[in-house]
Amino acid sequence: MIMRIFLAGATGVIGRHLLPLLLADGHQVTGTSQSPEGVAQFKAAGATGVRLDVFDRDAVKRALAEAAPDVVIHQLTALGGGSSADNARIRRTGTRNLVDAAHAAGIQRIIAQSISWAYEPGEAPATEATPLDVAAPEPRATTIAAVQALEEAVAEAPEYVILRYGTLYGPGTWYAPGGLMAAKLQAGELAADDAVTSFVHVDDAARAALTALTWPSGPVNITDDEPAAAHTWLPVLAAALGTPAPLPSTGRAGWQRGATNTTAHALGWHPTHPTWRTSFHTQ
Template identity: 30%
Template sequence: MRVFVTGATGWIGSAVVDELMASGHQVVGLARSEKSAQALAAKGADVLRGDLDDLDSLRRGAAQAEAVVNLASKHDWGNPAETDRAERTSVHALAEALAGTDRPFVVAAPLSGLVQGRPATETDVSPAVGLDSNRGGSENLALSYVPRGVRTVIARFAPSVHGAGDWGFVNFLMAAARKQGVSGYVGDGATTWSAVHRDDTARLIRLGLEQAPAGTRLHAVAEEALTTKAIAEAIGRHLGLPVVSVDPQDAAAHFGFVGGFLAKTMTASSDLTRQLLSWKPTGPTLVEDIESGAYTAAG
């Protein structure tokens, strides 16, 4: 298939491009800079210049493709409203271009905020609806196009999609440990996160693109529940730093914006995903990645 990928040179997107091309698909990657365009071209992918605010480019890329994978996000932690707006408008533009085609539309979504008190499952409906909700309610918006002839597939990512080069939450925790001279966790460290290796995530997206029925929600989760204390202990072992508890009131000052996430349990099951696609994660665990030096450059 000719697959249009947004976020094609990002942390997850670059692995997805490699996975798709290795499986015989032709990739067209959205590139907002000359550096990104060159990186895509060097892999043998086609390039479409534009960004999330260039809706005409998004529509053109979707209209000329046989499938779309939407991985791009502004991830503007200082202005979440702008992140939400850009995500909603870009998903809307892509979905409109695909309406009536029955073509696959894989949309990335977070696992955080779905449920409380238990791991989220693929049957849980996102409570985010509308522009003012998390990620602009883009998951439900994309799914609303299923009756309009779009094979929407939601790919929900664990809070830690890890591996060498990861710039996400664990990268910020590593940087905070270097800065503070201690590896910290919030409170008793009993809050838990799910995790998955980047390569396993890329393979899941390809399988979902190729096989998942319209309206499917997939969970990119390898480790269902890893305590934040265990993450801090792995960072402490790797850096040779003491491991300490940080009072919840001091979390923002100690960790920066990621402190708020560190205090939240964000877990999910992937049982239905594994059954549907015969997907079996094979990559290293998060602790293995930390201890092997995958985050050495952080900070």
């Protein structure tokens, strides 16, 4: 089924990978950017571009009314250089503006980006039924409260899917060569301890958003098949980046538990990069 898609955050790390997938499937896409260059890129790719400040409620309302999409896909973040406070503002205020504008335009379905490391402390990898870590102290509390606000707002839509992404790696992410994690490794700022991470390659993250167009409402963890402790995955990343690995250590925060992808598998999504073990080397 061909749909009209409003892709908020089309120039972001996932949006850049998702836009061509949507177009290849024949969907009519309106992508947002804060720059005229981004809008021009969308036009060249075969999409409609809108220059939009998601914090301008009236502009968001006009943009959605004019685009009249069947689905809003929310992939907005401040990961390009913003702080956790900047990201929290997008999750709170930007999401609120998108949801309210979608409601005003009669849009039934919203798909939104969330995270899979917002769960409360525990031993085993978290499922979608695990509560969010609402009792977390600062600075984590800022992130959790914003995630909770985003998810509650999106769940107001008649149909919604919340994609709780694992830690992104691949082209354009912090874990790619030359990215933030390479710098942190070289500076000795990463601990090879017991903290468990669930990764997801950015290509698989984008493909999950595409397939979520027809999923039932609810949250879904989008992670690869192998949650792992830092003392296991960090040496592999270091080797892929050509950087010495830190010595193994112990300890983790209770929330550093990873997340399962059983629900996503049941919905028909299977990562093409099932493990970081091999895919770190092909970023």
